[in-house]
Amino acid sequence: MKNPTLSDVAHSAGVSYATADRVINKRGNVAEKSTRKVRDAMVALGYVRNVAAANLSRKRIYRLAFLLPNGPNAFYDRIRSHLHGLSAHLAKDQISATAIGVDAFAVGGLKSCLSAIADQGFDGVAVVGLQSTELEAPIERLVEQGVHIIGLVSDLPKHLRSAYIGIDNVAAGRTAARLVGVSHGGQSGRIHILAGSTEAHDHADRLAGFYEVIRRDFPNLAVNDPVMTCDDPTVVKAEVEQVVDGSCGITALYNIGAGNGGLIDAMAQLNEAHRPFCVTHELMPDTCHALQHGHIDLVIDQGPDVEVNRALSVLKALIDGRSPLPAPDLVPTIYVRDNLPADPTLAMMKDTSHD
């Protein structure tokens, strides 16, 4: 019942091990006839290449890079720290994963970073992408070098990457809308929306999804035009305070982007029973705390840790030339105050543990 090896195949095909190897690894320089014989033997015996053995003999080390936006951003800090906590573990599987900072969210920064990592011997890179054709040149250069590219959290143009690991932001926005809608229990209301910027594709997607559902299924709810906050907590706070004084009739608040600190500060001053229903994104120490204390109601979390783990295994599969383990698409987790991780700080930090 044990798997046939390459030498079984070679034998059965009547050629040498080296020749069989040449055809299964497409190294060329093999007579048409030999190729055919080997191919036949392969299927006849049901040959399955032993990747572990191949990697051992080749001394393969998976060199991976994660291109993450620089700057003070709790979300990417969490990704960085998870990656860091994983490194000892990954080393045992001959995987090295390096986080590389990219300047701002601007195309220029990403472009130069992509160019800079060429010729550095990376086998795969996960990049927090941008929808810009300007990225075409540097990425194609990498691909020519045999580097595998995937989009992480925010996608690249589809034709430039082999996979996207992240959530469907339109669906996330729709989900937020549904839950906000449901929270009105059939009563009418007015929803106020905050977003980081119109540039950010993920924000635009969430907004589109949100509108779609509210307009279709909740005619009793009015939606204010989104206010841009640049993800700045101070801006968020000022905006929320101004609009929530009671005279505007706001019954729900949806923060599409970051800057939750400001939202939470503003909400904490209100009476829980009378404040608007609040939905935000990403479970962080502050949003977790706010949920526990009833300052906000729902957090839609994309699970950065899981995204990183998934990116890692997809990249490895790509490099090994095989399909990744079948797994369902990533769907964000909805947190309420009742399903929070046992010890929030611990849960956030446990990544830094090693084994």
Add this chain to the structure above:
Amino acid sequence: MKNPTLSDVAHSAGVSYATADRVINKRGNVAEKSTRKVRDAMVALGYVRNVAAANLSRKRIYRLAFLLPNGPNAFYDRIRSHLHGLSAHLAKDQISATAIGVDAFAVGGLKSCLSAIADQGFDGVAVVGLQSTELEAPIERLVEQGVHIIGLVSDLPKHLRSAYIGIDNVAAGRTAARLVGVSHGGQSGRIHILAGSTEAHDHADRLAGFYEVIRRDFPNLAVNDPVMTCDDPTVVKAEVEQVVDGSCGITALYNIGAGNGGLIDAMAQLNEAHRPFCVTHELMPDTCHALQHGHIDLVIDQGPDVEVNRALSVLKALIDGRSPLPAPDLVPTIYVRDNLPADPTLAMMKDTSHD
């Protein structure tokens, strides 16, 4: 920068390869003095054992078993089919995973199954457990044989297993309660609860969590005593039809167990705008369809595919004697009609694809 090998360690310790091997693998028969020298060299060089090489030379094959309840159950069918779809993929990593049917949910069936798989050469087994001390004997026997045991979906007594892969059902019940509560928008109401049986620990846990939150945070909501349905759709349907005729003032329905077909049939007859708010568990073709058509509102899904994948990697880590990849606890996904998998039937079935 490359990792030191065992022969580096042996060299540096001034002993033979074989001796170094004996101490790192605790095979015994080594002089105290040699042991010390090797140990010192190990830490000095920062030796990391290459598991892949070890497995290759040992021709290790991971033989795993999944003990799943028999009988017509869509949930476990889905687990079985996912497992089946994975097998080609797993084979490439020298992993074989066999699903083994266990009679009913009774302790007796599980006990005899656990006894039956002893001496069969399994390295690890994931079992849909039961909280019964009767399982102690057969499990301890397996453990003595070096078999690693984990609980899947439903836990075993803690001291009998190395890990539990599944959701926190109390938290799931609390989440259901929160969302049901929120859906009333501050208005009062009455909630009707259906459960499979009082025996099932997961049902009991969900119920407890549900009560906890409603009682604490939603004094305006009354909760009927749970009705036991034996997870039978016919029973569920009859019960729902009886209670939803309008005269009972039911504003929400929570089905803790299975038998959703009955719930959906009953709901489909009602006007979406006036039917009670409906929450159930597990995304299946029927619940997915019901969500899309507005017959129910929320599905709390534990993600059996992800559970299986996780069980696999935890089992492998256990067998290799290392800690699993750090990953957050499993939290169920909340589905509404707006965040359903792209093609539901496809998504359910894609497991059967091979690579």
Add this chain to the structure above:
DNA sequence: CTGAAAGCGCTTACAG
């Protein structure tokens, strides 16, 4: 175009 041989980092008899 083809083949024989050494080596990847480990384990497993086997002989002292």
Add this chain to the structure above:
DNA sequence: CTGAAAGCGCTTACAG
């Protein structure tokens, strides 16, 4: 208690 040697399934020069 210790060591030399073959072998796991592959890849990589190297020699024809």
